[in-house]
Each structure stands twice: as structure tokens, then as C-alpha cells.
Amino acid sequence: MTTAARVTVGSLLRTWRERRGISQLELAGRAESSSRHISFIETGRSRPSEDMVLKLADHLDVPMRDRNALLLAAGYAPRYAHTPLDDPSMGTLREGLERLLTGYEPYPALVVDAAYHVVAANRGVLMLLDGLPEHLLAPPLNAMRITLHPEGLAPRIVNIREWRGHLLAQMERQIALARSEPLRALYEEVSAYPVPHRTGDAEPAEPVPYFALPLVIEHDDRVLSFVSSISTFNTPMDVTVAELAIETMLPADPATAKYLRSLGG
CATH class of the missing domain: 3.30.450.180 (Beta-Lactamase)
Incomplete structure (x- = not known):
């Protein structure tokens, strides 16, 4: 049996960054980091801290459900609960x-x-x-x-x-x-x-x-x-x-x- 390649936090962050149309340099500026550090995170050469994952997710406007996925990929526990509404x-x-x-x-x-x-x-x-x-x-x-x-x-x-x-x-x-x-x-x-297909729609007497x-x-x-x-x-x-x-x-x-x-x- 073959095992699918593990999804890394770096690849997920790169995907979100590209979806948002933001460069590494721009993201680094927003997160008060460096483009070199962002590059190292995306390529897997550096493991981001939990706070950095959440900071980057915030600046990339990542939905809460996917922020949990980022944390898991980085080796951290999910931050946000997912409680059924009938709980x-x-x-x-x-x-x-x-x-x-x-x-x-x-x-x-x-x-x-x-x-x-x-x-x-x-x-x-x-x-x-x-x-x-x-x-x-x-x-x-x-x-x-x-x-x-x-x-x-x-x-x-x-x-x-x-x-x-x-x-x-x-x-x-x-x-x-x-x-x-x-x-x-x-x-x-x-x-x-x-x-x-609608025909003969009534129009108001006065628009x-x-x-x-x-x-x-x-x-x-x-x-x-x-x-x-x-x-x-x-x-x-x-x-x-x-x-x-x-x-x-x-x-x-x-x-x-x-x-x-x-x-x-």
C-alpha cells in the first residue's frame, strides 16, 4: 500500500497566500516577519510557532474551520471547538x-x-x-x-x-x-x-x-x-x-x- 504525501502547514499557508493574491513580502510585512522566514515556513525549512500560524491565518483571512487544519498540520492541537448547534x-x-x-x-x-x-x-x-x-x-x-x-x-x-x-x-x-x-x-x-421563463409580469403603476x-x-x-x-x-x-x-x-x-x-x- 502507498501512503499519500503528508500535507504540511507550509503548503497549506502557501495555498492560502496564493488564493489571496499576496506576495511573501507583503505577508511578511503584515505579520511583522521577514519574507525569508515566510519562505522557510512554506518550504518546510522552518516550523512556525502556534502564535505565528494563527497570526498568518488571520492576515490571510483563513476561515476558522481551516485554521484548525493549519494548526493540526503544524503539530498543534485545534484552537477552536466545533460544537453542534443542538448541544x-x-x-x-x-x-x-x-x-x-x-x-x-x-x-x-x-x-x-x-x-x-x-x-x-x-x-x-x-x-x-x-x-x-x-x-x-x-x-x-x-x-x-x-x-x-x-x-x-x-x-x-x-x-x-x-x-x-x-x-x-x-x-x-x-x-x-x-x-x-x-x-x-x-x-x-x-x-x-x-x-x-416568465411572461406578462405585472409592473407597478409607478416605478x-x-x-x-x-x-x-x-x-x-x-x-x-x-x-x-x-x-x-x-x-x-x-x-x-x-x-x-x-x-x-x-x-x-x-x-x-x-x-x-x-x-x-
Whole structure:
């Protein structure tokens, strides 16, 4: 039997540096080191300290999951826990997320992980998903799949081509920043979905001056418009927490806001 070549911390750091388009000299300046030392680390002639691994990872914007991989490759223990969200120790976090999502109602809001699996959602989101086929709603619920699937929300989205382009570009940026095979596989799946052909889309009597690209979607014989905002946790110390994103949908026009408030009442 043959054994695959061991992945070294130097080769991993070099890969991240090249992905970020940073020279050894530039990285050395940021890390208050020398290009010679960076070169020695990348070629395996020098073993970086644990602090140096973390410092370089920070300047290369390496995701937390991959920082653990760098530490392991350098011979150190992982620094960051990877606690399942349903672990009892995450109870305070789960409660906080639920209160945040409930407090945002009647407007839609949800929490997704790094692969866009929905880990929590409020009634505003469930309203938009009403009537979708069961196979799309079966766990694990995936926000990208539900949005772009030809049996999902895509046929209801008035500006599907623009919104689809926005979502795919968002995923492309994330893939470029993180070496995530699950995310790449999801991208290849959803980008291959056919784009629904829409004819006779209703236009508002007076054009609305949107302040950001809206999601314009049909619901219950109405056309609703939303703009989305995405939030993440500041200085997380757990991989699970670092990979969570909270997306809130803000009404993009007075008619949408009025309709949602009427439902909330």
C-alpha cells in the first residue's frame, strides 16, 4: 500500500497566500516577519510557532474551520471547538436566535450555516414557502435550493434572472474565500437549474426607486418586494458559530410593509 504525501502547514499557508493574491513580502510585512522566514515556513525549512500560524491565518483571512487544519498540520492541537448547534452548551445561543427571529416578525428572517442549510426561520419565511412541494421542505432545508429550484420559489420570483445572478455571485465569492467542497457542490447543482421563463409580469403603476437589488416575489395574488441584510457573529470562538449567518428581509416598498403588518396584527 502507498501512503499519500503528508500535507504540511507550509503548503497549506502557501495555498492560502496564493488564493489571496499576496506576495511573501507583503505577508511578511503584515505579520511583522521577514519574507525569508515566510519562505522557510512554506518550504518546510522552518516550523512556525502556534502564535505565528494563527497570526498568518488571520492576515490571510483563513476561515476558522481551516485554521484548525493549519494548526493540526503544524503539530498543534485545534484552537477552536466545533460544537453542534443542538448541544446543551449552545442553549443560550439557540434561545437568542429564536428571540431575534421572532422579534423580527412579521418580516421574514432566517439563520443558515456555511452550506445554506436553514437552522432556524420565523413565520415570515414560512409564509413565503407556503405551497412548496414536500421534497423541497424535507430536512435538511437548504435556502439556495428552495430559492432557485424550478419547483421552489424561482417561478414566483418576478426578477428571477437578476436575483439568481446575485445569489450565484454571492456563492462564487464565498467559494473563492473558503475551500468548501459542499458549497462548491451546491453551487454546481443550483447553477444548473433551468431559469423559469416568465411572461406578462405585472409592473407597478409607478416605478419604485429601490435602494438595493430587491427580491420581488409573488405571494397570494400580490407582488411583494424585499431587500436582504446578512449578519454574522463578531469574533466567534467556535466553528459552528463562525459559520452561521442571519438573513433578514426588509420590505422594499410601502405596500409590502403595509401588507406584512396587516398579517402581523
